[in-house]
Amino acid sequence: MPDPNAVPRWDCAAAVRAVSWADRSGQAVPVAVALLRGLPGVVEAVVGAPVDGAAVVIPLRTGDALSVCCDGEPDPRLAPLVDTVAATLDASRADGGAVDFRDAVLSQSPSFIALFAPDGGLRWGNMTHWPDGTVVRYDETNTSAISGMVHPDDQRTLLSLMSSLHEREPGGHDRHTARVRLPEDRWMVMDIDIFDRYDDPLIGGLIAYGRDVTDLHETESTLRLIATQLKILVDSLEVGVLLQDADRVLLIANTAATALLDLRKPPAELAGLSWEDIHRLRGLPPAYYTELDDLARRCMADGVPVRGAMVGLGPHKVVELDFVPVRVGKLRLGALWVMRDVTEQVELQAALVRRNEELSRLAALKTEFIATVSHELRTPLTTLTSLTPMLADGAGDRVLGQAVQRNVNRLATLVETLLFLAGLESHSRSLVITHTRMETLVLEQIAILASHAAARSVVVAHRPPPTVTVLTGDRDLLARMIHHVVAAAIGSSPPSTTVRVTSHVDAERWSLDVTDENPLPVAASRMFTTMPDGGSGAEGDPLIGSGLGLTLARAIAERHGGGITFTRSAAGGTTIRIELPLVGLAAEATPI
Known part of the structure; x- marks a missing residue:
């Protein structure tokens, strides 16, 4: 919108241009009133009901009147200028207010719209102030506007796009993201769409649409940072990680996964490949992947989480897999695979099982040995126990008989102890x-x-x-x-x-x-x-x-x-x- 204070005083032609340009943004009446109020000797200018005592009153087609009050005798140039401004207001309202309504609606848009003439001058805009708070001047060029509000690092690219679009692609479109100045030396990020409409008979210029995407830009930057950190974290894991979308297109793969599956490309080159493409990159014999492929088909068909599934990758490698469907509500977005090489653990477990079996066998042999020895000793000891009392009663052999009986009793006690110990160790007591x-x-x-x-x-x-x-x-x-x-x-x-x-x-x-x-x-x-x-x-x-x-x-x-x-x-x-x-x-x- 033009600055009424910048319009030359008493210049009817300049007043017509100012009010006409202001009408493009729905600001014709405010500009006309401001322009008249700025004249020497004018104390008030009003569009509405006629004002009693006004120096000049010009009826308008809408039924209102343009009234101008002066302090003292009005300047002779006032009446012609007021009449010119009133005629311009009548002309701007000839469409019955449709333009005013359209421009009023556009002026409320959160996006800015600017139309530049072929010479680069600003012809129309839906705002009265640029984002940094400065007043929009309809006589300024796109170069001065961009130089005043766009960040220096973004000015050259934006100006190049605007000046070369018609030559490169008549009637075409370009987009550029630039930092735009705000009050207090702050900056916002703006997406600017540029449309070449020089050859359009109604528009005849270059249209620029700008949208504030600062929050979106900050969110995207945060997400990129998080994604980078997550990628570094995932890639540093010792377990293999694969993330695929609902169409089985690979989104993420880490180094451990490519090593486990023996894939012939680095993780960064696998993103975007289909599952069939991944199959063609596997380095082991196809038969080695049979168990893995069967499990993958079942998991994708069932769509339920699987934890700790063991599959063999050939005769010398065992992999433990977790499968987790990724969903939002009932919508399946993809699947996450987590893989661990458990070959060494499986071998150690098998060795431990064999060792335990051997120890159990040896323990059983020991228990059996004790029970057998005790049983073999018990029979002759029973006989000796029954005979030694007769030997102890004999004349002359009493001392010998008592010694034999004492030692036989000791042996019997030892045998009973062996039997008792065997009962403890064999879990039979x-x-x-x-x-x-x-x-x-x-x-x-x-x-x-x-x-x-x-x-x-x-x-x-x-x-x-x-x-x-x-x-x-x-x-x-x-x-x-x-x-x-x-x-x-x-x-x-x-x-x-x-x-x-x-x-x-x-x-x-x-x-x-x-x-x-x-x-x-x-x-x-x-x-x-x-x-x-x-x-x-x-x-x-x-x-x-x-x-x-x-x-x-x-x-x-x-x-x-x-x-x-x-x-x-x-x-x-x-x-x-x-x-x-x-x-x-x-x-x-x-x-x-």
Whole structure:
């Protein structure tokens, strides 16, 4: 819209041009009133009902009047100029207001529209101010307008497009994105569409449409940044990632995926290729991909997520795949594939299975061996047990008979212990689950072994804990476990020494330390199979000092979720520690 203050005063022709140009943007009346108000001696100019006392009143075709009030005697040039302006207003409204209505609507558009004449001058626009707030001047050229509001880095390209479009493509169209100045030295991003309409008899110029796309540009920049970061992240993953659209066109592939599938192109060159194109880039024999292709067809047909599917890629590679359909509501947008090379894990798992099978076989052989040996020993021992009482009653052979009977009884006890141990390890003995006070159990076993300790001149010193611990388990087995551990310490102790028994409890486990003064005689791992120093009991418990008793104690502890360890004590002796979890077997009564 032209600036009324820039129109030469009292120039009727200039006033006609100004009002006519303003009419193209629906601003004819405001420009006419502003132009008249700017004249010397004029105090008011109004379009509407005639004003009483006005110096000049010109009726308009719309029924209104153009009234001009002056301060004093009006200038003789005023009446002709007012009449000229009124005639121009009548001419601008000859279409019944259609142009005014159209221009008023266009002036509210969020996009700017500018029409440039062939000489580059601005002929019409739907705005009164440029985006930076400066007033639109209809006598300025596109060069001055662009230089004033477009960012310097974008000016040359935009001017080149506007000046060469008619020559390059008469009647054609170009688009350019440029930064446009806003008030306070801010910038917005604008998409500018340029249409060549020089040869149009009604338009006869170059039309420029501008739209503010700042938010869109910032969003696109953010999305590009996120996409770049995501691409870097995906490409750095050790798992293979493939993303395809609903038409099975590949959108994303990372380096790990191309390596797993042995594709003969880098990931950047795979985007946009169809699934059939990807097939032709695979480097392994076609038969190697049979399982993978079958799984892919099923997944795409069913459209349901698949997790951890194992497929072989030939005889020497195993791949684990996840398939995730990508949907928005019921609309399927594509699918995501995640692949992991699990060849090494599968091989390790298979080796572990083989190892476990071998260990199970060896354990079964060991258990079978113990049961067999015990059975073979039991038959002759039964006979000896029945004959030795007769030998013990004979004259002159009484001492010999008693010795034979004592040793036979010991062998019988060892055999029964072997059978009991075999029952534990073969899971053929059931547990009787009860709640047991462990401190009471310790005191009972110390009392039972008191005579054996006295016979060896060994003192058993017990330090009870401040609290009582109740565990859940088989009371008889737990008692037998404590018995064999304390008995082993008594049997390995030299005369005139002390065995110290101490129990502890923390947040997770109950423990019992049995410490003697005899240095650890052998490696801890061999304590379960060797006879500690001190020999076996001459009288009473035949397992005192025997490694078999410790083996049995360990089996009982492990069955209750605990274990037994050997360490060298601070005083140089040996500490046997039993550890059992505070959370016991509960109501479990399954065979062990």
